[in-house]
Amino acid sequence: MSNFLDLAGIGAGPFNLAVAALLRDKSLSHRFFEAKAEFSWHPGLMLPGAMMQTSYLKDLVTPVDPTSPCSFLAYLVENKRFYDFLHAEQRTVTRREFADYLAWAARRLDSIQMSSRVQSVVDNGEYFELDVHGPSGRERILAKNLCVAAGKKPNIPECSRPLLSDNCFHALEIALRNPDVSGKRVAVIGGGQTGAEVVINLLGKHWGRPQQVTWVSRRSNYLPLDETPFTNDWFTPEYVDVFRQLSPRRREEVVAEQKLASDGISPDTLKELYQLFYRLVHLEKDSEGVTLMPNRELVDMSSRGDYQLQLQNHLLGDTDGAEWINADIVILCTGLSEALPPCLAPLQERIPRDGEGRLLLDDSFATKLSGDDSDRRLYFLGTGRTSHGIAEPQLSLSAWRAAQVVNDLHGSTVYDNQQSGNLMKWITPQAQQIAVA
Numbered sequence: 416m417s418n419f420l421d422l423a424g425i426g427a428g429p430f431n432l433a434v435a436a437l438l439r440d441k442s443l444s445h446r447f448f449e450a451k452a453e454f455s456w457h458p459g460l461m462l463p464g465a466m467m468q469t470s471y472l473k474d475l476v477t478p479v480d481p482t483s484p485c486s487f488l489a490y491l492v493e494n495k496r497f498y499d500f501l502h503a504e505q506r507t508v509t510r511r512e513f514a515d516y517l518a519w520a521a522r523r524l525d526s527i528q529m530s531s532r533v534q535s536v537v538d539n540g541e542y543f544e545l546d547v548h549g550p551s552g553r554e555r556i557l558a559k560n561l562c563v564a565a566g567k568k569p570n571i572p573e574c575s576r577p578l579l580s581d582n583c584f585h586a587l588e589i590a591l592r593n594p595d596v597s598g599k600r601v602a603v604i605g606g607g608q609t610g611a612e613v614v615i616n617l618l619g620k621h622w623g624r625p626q627q628v629t630w631v632s633r634r635s636n637y638l639p640l641d642e643t644p645f646t647n648d649w650f651t652p653e654y655v656d657v658f659r660q661l662s663p664r665r666r667e668e669v670v671a672e673q674k675l676a677s678d679g680i681s682p683d684t685l686k687e688l689y690q691l692f693y694r695l696v697h698l699e700k701d702s703e704g705v706t707l708m709p710n711r712e713l714v715d716m717s718s719r720g721d722y723q724l725q726l727q728n729h730l731l732g733d734t735d736g737a738e739w740i741n742a743d744i745v746i747l748c749t750g751l752s753e754a755l756p757p758c759l760a761p762l763q764e765r766i767p768r769d770g771e772g773r774l775l776l777d778d779s780f781a782t783k784l785s786g787d788d789s790d791r792r793l794y795f796l797g798t799g800r801t802s803h804g805i806a807e808p809q810l811s812l813s814a815w816r817a818a819q820v821v822n823d824l825h826g827s828t829v830y831d832n833q834q835s836g837n838l839m840k841w842i843t844p845q846a847q848q849i850a851v852a
């Protein structure tokens with residue numbers, strides 16, 4: 416296998432898998448390096464019954480290449496369950512099944528090299544030079560182009576950082592930790608989908624029977640994911656085009672306004688939770704067992720055997736809203752944030768960013784190292800929420816985005832990524848406005 420590549424990929428999660436699937440059988444030499452020995456998709460949050468928040472048709476390939484052998488439908492057919500799947504009439508599938516589909520696709524792609532951590536990347540002026548620690552030792556890879564999709568890092572509130580331990584941890588690893596919460600007071604911090612799933616599993620005694628569960632959310636209530644039709648139009652290539660025309664400041668504002676289109680709790684999960692609380696309080700007469708605290712932000716924490724959490728109740732205003740709770744276990748469901756992998760540290764200074772530190776990516780999700788006048792491309796997937804909009808960290812447009820990357824690499828339209836235009840007239844072109852005036 417050659418160590419000179421047209422494209423090297425860092426990470427083989429769903430975003431780079433989509434690129435690998437679309438590059439299959441194409442002439443460009445490529446390899447994707449994945450640190451894990453076996454494919455897994457967020458195994459630490461693979462909680463019983465967890466459902467996908469996007470359609471299975473938004474898989475690795477279908478939106479741009481529906482006849483690809485890596486589609487979700489091909490997976491169903493190969494696994495001999497197409498008809499049973501249809502008869503189950505599911506709008507979305509479990510995360511477990513989607514993870515199994517991704518693992519199946521990864522196994523079909525020769526370009527995925529597991530057990531291979533990219534330790535560092537340097538620029539030798541002509542190639543990206545990767546130091547890869549793989550199953551048979553170290554490998555030096557020279558790649559003309561690089562595609563980075565190495566995931567995000569857990570968001571830990573400042574005040575919790577010094578206290579991280581077996582009893583105070585981010586939820587990203589909860590299914591692997593399997594904490595014993597029997598007889599403990601548990602505080603769950605964060606009112607998004609992960610917080611909701613953790614609370615359901617705590618109350619379902621998945622990790623033992625807790626003495627008490629307190630669920631703290633900064634939001635004004637346990638707010639739903641907006642997955643209605645017009646909102647879904649924000650997750651289209653056309654909308655990305657429009658979003659790209661906005662000023663950086665306006666993009667930030669728009670992404671903040673649209674938060675619940677990507678970060679709310681699935682309506683089915685909310686209903687399940689409410690019914691669970693109803694049974695607990697009214698039928699099992701255990702009103703002490705669960706406390707719901709929306710509007711509260713965790714602002715400080717200390718530890719003296721157990722944990723003391725200071726909350727700010729924003730409903731009461733900033734001056735007199737201080738409240739305290741105690742807990743034996745604190746589970747931080749505080750989300751993930753964009754981050755570049757440490758292996759890119761040698762290039763860090765040369766990756767173009769704006770004054771606010773945001774990556775400057777073009778329409779093909781690419782940038783160039785500063786001072787590089789060659790035609791090498793450096794792609795970043797999943798890190799452009801403020802450059803490409805709220806769909807960027809999600810699966811919704813990952814096949815379309817992968818096609819943008821593949822077309823850009825080839826310098827031609829390998830995949831016809833043009834859409835016919837959707838129903839919404841997001842902005843009126845300048846020429847039409849002048850005509851009316």
Ligand SMILES: Cc1cc2nc3c(=O)[nH]c(=O)nc-3n(C[C@H](O)[C@H](O)[C@H](O)COP(=O)(O)OP(=O)(O)OC[C@H]3O[C@@H](n4cnc5c(N)ncnc54)[C@H](O)[C@@H]3O)c2cc1C
Pocket residue numbers: 425426427428429430431432448449450451456457460466467468469531532533534564565566567756758796797808809810811
């Ligand atoms: C629990 C959970 C559920 C989600 N559900 C949905 C959903 O239903 N719908 C939706 O649209 N989005 C969902 N998302 C958001 C998003 O789709 C996923 O986070 C998705 O996994 C992002 O893909 P990725 O390939 O960028 O990153 P990841 O899946 O995190 O994969 C990155 C990979 O890179 C590897 N890696 C990192 N550094 C290196 C290195 N130096 N060398 C080699 N390999 C490296 C890692 O081992 C990892 O396998 C969910 C996110 C989470 C956390």
